[in-house]
Amino acid sequence: MFIKEILLGFFIIFIVRLVWKWKRFFYLASKIPKSQFDFSWQGVKDAFNADNRMIFKMIYESFDGVNGLAKTWLGPMLFVIISSPEDVKIVMNSKECLDKPYFIRFPGPVLKGTLFGDIEFWHKHRKILDPYFGVQKLKRFIDLFDEKSKVLTKNVAKMLDQGDFDIFHYMTALTLETILNAMEFEIDIQNQESKVRDLTIEGLEIATKLVTQRIFRFYLHPEFIYRQTKMYVTETKAKAHSAFSYTDDVINNIRIKLKKNHDEVEEDKPTTFMRALVSSKFNLDESEIRDEVKTLLIAAQDTTAISMSATLLLLAMHKDKQAKVIDEMHRVIGNNPDIPFTDFDKLNELHYLEMVINEALRLMPVVPFVFRSVDSEITSHEGYIIPPNANLIIPIFKIQRNKTFWGEDANKFRPERFEKENIKKVNSYAFLPFTKGPRICLGWRYAMMLMKIQLCNFLMRYEVDTSLKYEELEFELNVTLNICQGFKISIKERKER
Numbered sequence: 001m002f003i004k005e006i007l008l009g010f011f012i013i014f015i016v017r018l019v020w021k022w023k024r025f026f027y028l029a030s031k032i033p034k035s036q037f038d039f040s041w042q043g044v045k046d047a048f049n050a051d052n053r054m055i056f057k058m059i060y061e062s063f064d065g066v067n068g069l070a071k072t073w074l075g076p077m078l079f080v081i082i083s084s085p086e087d088v089k090i091v092m093n094s095k096e097c098l099d100k101p102y103f104i105r106f107p108g109p110v111l112k113g114t115l116f117g118d119i120e121f122w123h124k125h126r127k128i129l130d131p132y133f134g135v136q137k138l139k140r141f142i143d144l145f146d147e148k149s150k151v152l153t154k155n156v157a158k159m160l161d162q163g164d165f166d167i168f169h170y171m172t173a174l175t176l177e178t179i180l181n182a183m184e185f186e187i188d189i190q191n192q193e194s195k196v197r198d199l200t201i202e203g204l205e206i207a208t209k210l211v212t213q214r215i216f217r218f219y220l221h222p223e224f225i226y227r228q229t230k231m232y233v234t235e236t237k238a239k240a241h242s243a244f245s246y247t248d249d250v251i252n253n254i255r256i257k258l259k260k261n262h263d264e265v266e267e268d269k270p271t272t273f274m275r276a277l278v279s280s281k282f283n284l285d286e287s288e289i290r291d292e293v294k295t296l297l298i299a300a301q302d303t304t305a306i307s308m309s310a311t312l313l314l315l316a317m318h319k320d321k322q323a324k325v326i327d328e329m330h331r332v333i334g335n336n337p338d339i340p341f342t343d344f345d346k347l348n349e350l351h352y353l354e355m356v357i358n359e360a361l362r363l364m365p366v367v368p369f370v371f372r373s374v375d376s377e378i379t380s381h382e383g384y385i386i387p388p389n390a391n392l393i394i395p396i397f398k399i400q401r402n403k404t405f406w407g408e409d410a411n412k413f414r415p416e417r418f419e420k421e422n423i424k425k426v427n428s429y430a431f432l433p434f435t436k437g438p439r440i441c442l443g444w445r446y447a448m449m450l451m452k453i454q455l456c457n458f459l460m461r462y463e464v465d466t467s468l469k470y471e472e473l474e475f476e477l478n479v480t481l482n483i484c485q486g487f488k489i490s491i492k493e494r495k496e497r
């Protein structure tokens, strides 16, 4: 009798707490201003049929007119758009919103990696990996980046004077080969027979397109339903051919290498991120190592390839800026395209090139939106309280083109806005290509170094042009941001050396 009463008491407390929690959730949600775009049931219905270009457009439009905080519903899910740099700062640095919504984990199976893993894995892995992505540790890859960039520059020579071609496929072969080599797995992707190479590259492209569509088709969220679909079969096949297919070989290779060398020092103080992952010092289990390797492969491949392709495309569209980049390169490193571009200090002196890359990352941020989920209530800078279980969207693409923060010419390609004097007038949380705070991109220094070296190699040898017009570019969302027309450039031998 007594036990029954206690159980009933607990049950009543549970129900009261549940009711209170959801009552408060809807109450706090009701106080947040509505976004102009109704993304509720009609939005969901439209999203069911949308292709990746439409998906980008729909999300993009849902941010129109939003300058502070605004809410929108995707079916039963509350999304709060965080669009002012002040609120971005709160969110990016808050312990209450380090985690990401469940649908971000759809690109699995990488559930125990830094990018998509739950917060427990994230803490553990980030702590292990962070020291290996600092400047001093990354400097060891400079020669590798230069050697691989020179292979691309040589391979692309067959396109000389051939008119427009999509540079992205060359870039993505380079970025995949480079990250695999950085993991000490010697493989030649750039010179592989094109069918094998294309399959690897397309694998990731197909998979990311499908993942994006799944996020917007609610009924496909439950795993047991998704697994019955054709999309799942295609995605699984695509992933099997993608960069993921190298995972086991990469891990076995490093283990054999360390065993052969009886490398106890490496066990105790691993020198690279790959050695750290397999070292017994950090005690990662087999599935954690596999997921982290996969995570690094996908995080490093498309992102850097798209950003380098976008930079070249924008320079092809803006010849005056291209001339300035070349002037600076000649002044700082000379005019011989065959020399190694491996002097770290000289690379650091290429200020204009860095401004160009930043401007490309501003206009075409490869990750156009990031998501967070809220663990406990947080307060915006205007005093709105965002309830736990809300999903936050940070529309990087929109923030980085907002005229309030970037001026009337926000949509124009003008690298000079990153000059010291100019950029200090802009709130630093309005420029977020790698985001900020504890979840800032792990590989941002790696990416910047590779991009600089690659662009030096490429631009020193080739003059780039394009028939595409900046104003006509259309975007699509494949997890990352892509250009529907492709990154079409043409190349000529550079004469003015």
Ligand code: HEM
Pocket (backbone or CB within 6 Å): 114, 115, 122, 126, 179, 295, 296, 299, 300, 301, 303, 304, 307, 366, 367, 370, 371, 432, 433, 434, 435, 436, 438, 439, 440, 441, 442, 443, 444, 446, 447
């Ligand atoms: C231009 C190239 C790149 C861009 C624009 C980029 C951008 C981003 C962005 C926006 C995020 C999400 C951060 C957040 O949720 O707040 C991210 C996360 C991440 N990136 Fe990158 N990334 C690039 C290259 C790389 C490279 C080369 C690597 C690895 C070598 C890498 C590894 C990661 C990892 C592991 C995460 C997860 C970090 C975490 O959640 O703690 N990225 N990146």
